[in-house]
Amino acid sequence: QQQVKQSPQSLIVQKGGISIINCAYENTAFDYFPWYQQFPGKGPALLIAIRPDVSEKKEGRFTISFNKSAKQFSLHIMDSQPGDSATYFCAAPLGGGGNKLTFGTGTQLKVEL
Amino acid sequence: DVKVTQSSRYLVKRTGEKVFLECVQDMDHENMFWYRQDPGLGLRLIYFSYDVKMKEKGDIPEGYSVSREKKERFSLILESASTNQTSMYLCASAQGEMSTDTQYFGPGTRLTVL
Numbered sequence: 001q002q003q004v005k006q007s008p009q010s011l012i013v014q015k016g017g018i019s020i021i022n023c024a025y026e027n028t029a030f031d032y033f034p035w036y037q038q039f040p041g042k043g044p045a046l047l048i049a050i051r052p053d054v055s056e057k058k059e060g061r062f063t064i065s066f067n068k069s070a071k072q073f074s075l076h077i078m079d080s081q082p083g084d085s086a087t088y089f090c091a092a093p094l095g096g097g098g099n100k101l102t103f104g105t106g107t108q109l110k111v112e113l
Numbered sequence: 114d115v116k117v118t119q120s121s122r123y124l125v126k127r128t129g130e131k132v133f134l135e136c137v138q139d140m141d142h143e144n145m146f147w148y149r150q151d152p153g154l155g156l157r158l159i160y161f162s163y164d165v166k167m168k169e170k171g172d173i174p175e176g177y178s179v180s181r182e183k184k185e186r187f188s189l190i191l192e193s194a195s196t197n198q199t200s201m202y203l204c205a206s207a208q209g210e211m212s213t214d215t216q217y218f219g220p221g222t223r224l225t226v227l
Contacts, residue, residue, distance in 0.1 A: 043218030
């Protein structure tokens with residue numbers, strides 16, 4: 001059973017547009033929500049992360065919005081560029097020792113010219 | 114920079130063969146992970162190791178085993194490969210046990226079992 005539910009599975013955005021990827025979770029014990037970015041032929045890499053004590057975190061064109069009451073968080077990519085074309089994964093820590101993560105199913109983003 | 118390397122980018126094996134996937138990290142990280150990545154299923158944890166010779170099952174350990182004899186090296190073993198183990202395999206490492214410790218991934222091994 002998926003502990004973080006991610007949507008959409010794929011997304012096509014025009015250059016300069018806003019890309020929005022959503023994730024929902026049930027476990028209120030989750031205390032950290034990272035997003036990983038994966039380019040074709042590469043492993044995922046940490047993009048941006050948020051803790052649930054803030055509602056928003058911004059790094060350049062990437063913003064995480066967090067809604068604790070709704071148990072949802074989303075990644076917004078402003079002024080999307082073709083170089084942003086990648087697969088994005090949301091994640092949350094499983095706890096229980098070590099920093100195991102549970103990942104969403106991924107969103108394949110394509111930014112068209 | 115942290116570097117996680119995997120022994121092969123592409124591997125083709127036959128059903129029933131024993132398969133070894135090797136992963137090496139160069140940052141003295143305590144924790145290492147093996148995931149498989151399949152379209153529509155995301156990343157699923159196979160096994161996790163938090164110290165030399167220590168391991169813990171992940172979500173999908175069936176058909177796999179692991180070995181960690183040295184801190185920097187974590188091996189995934191398919192005792193008898195089957196076609197349903199055709200997948201992308203990703204290794205990762207992380208410094209400690211904090212939930213905020215970043216996982217660093219290798220480039221992956223695409224395994225095809227015929």
